[in-house]
Amino acid sequence: MPELPEVETIRKTLKRFVLNRTINDVNVYWGNIIKKPDDTEHFKQLLIGQTIHDIKRKGKFLLFELDDYTLISHLRMEGKYSVHYKDEPVKKHTHVIFSFTTDEELRYNDVRKFGTMHIVNKGEELIQKPLDQLGPDPFDKEFTLDYFYKRLKTTNRSIKAVLLDQTVVAGLGNIYVDETLFKARIHPLKKSNKLTKKEVQEIRKQAILTLEEAVEQGGTTIRSYVNSQGEMGMFQQELAVYGQENEACPNCGSPITKMKVGGRGTHICLNCQRF
Structure with missing residues (x-):
C-alpha cells in the first residue's frame, strides 16, 4: 500500500505534469471508486471546466485543488496515477480518466479497485468525510x-x-x-x-x-x-x-x-x- 512518502512522491510528480490543466471531460469505468457525489454523471459535471491549481496531501490522501472544489483521492492498496497523451492505449484496470483541454489525460489505474474519490466544496475538505477524523500529519506543526x-x-x-x-x-x-x-x-x-x-x-x-x-x-x-x-x-x-x-x-x-x-x-x- 502506498504510504505517506509514496503519496508525497506522487503529489510532487503530478504537480510537474497537471498543474494549470483544465478538465474538459471525465470518463468513469468503475463507479464504486466515486464516493461523493454518489452519482458518476454528477461527479463528471462538477469537474468539467475546472482547472487544477494545486495538489496537496493530508496523510495518505491526495487533494486536487480546483476552481470551486477539492477532489480528494485515496489510492488504498494499489491505486496509481499516470499522465498520457490521448492517443495512447488505455491499460487494463484504468477506471477513471480526466481529459484536459490539451492533448493529455490523467488516468487512474487500480487493480484492486479499492481507491476512493470525493468531491467537496473548496475550503471544506478538513471538516467533511473522509478527512474530518484524521489526526495531524507527522510533518504538521500540530504533531507536537x-x-x-x-x-x-x-x-x-x-x-x-x-x-x-x-x-x-x-x-x-x-x-x-x-x-x-x-x-x-x-x-x-x-x-x-x-x-x-x-x-x-x-x-x-x-x-x-x-x-x-x-x-x-x-x-x-x-x-x-x-x-x-x-x-x-x-x-x-x-x-x-x-x-x-x-x-x-x-x-x-x-x-x-x-x-x-x-x-x-x-x-x-x-x-x-x-x-
Missing part, C-alpha cells in the same frame, strides 16, 4: 510532543496499533511503523500508556526522520508500487527491519523476527527492541 504524549496516555493499546491509527497520526503505515519502532528501540507490543515521555519523544523523532528520508528517496518499492511516472522508489534499499526476516540486525547482528501484532505482519529485532 505534548499532543502525541497526551494521546498515547489515553489508551492501553499497543504502540504499533496506535501508530497505525489514522485518527492519532495520519500517514504512517505498516512499513514505516516497523522502521520507526526499530530505530526508537521500542517493542511494538508495548502498551502506549506505559511509555515514558522520553520514549514517546524518541518515537516521534524517529517517525519524522524516517518519513523525511523516505520522501527524499522517493518512497519504498514494495511489490507493485511505482510512482505516477513509473519510477521505482529507492527507500527499500534502506529498510532496516521491514521485509528483512532472518536477516542480520544492522545494530547487533541478531536475526530479524517476523511476528503478528494486531493481525499485521511485524518485523523486529528482539534484542534491540526488548519487551
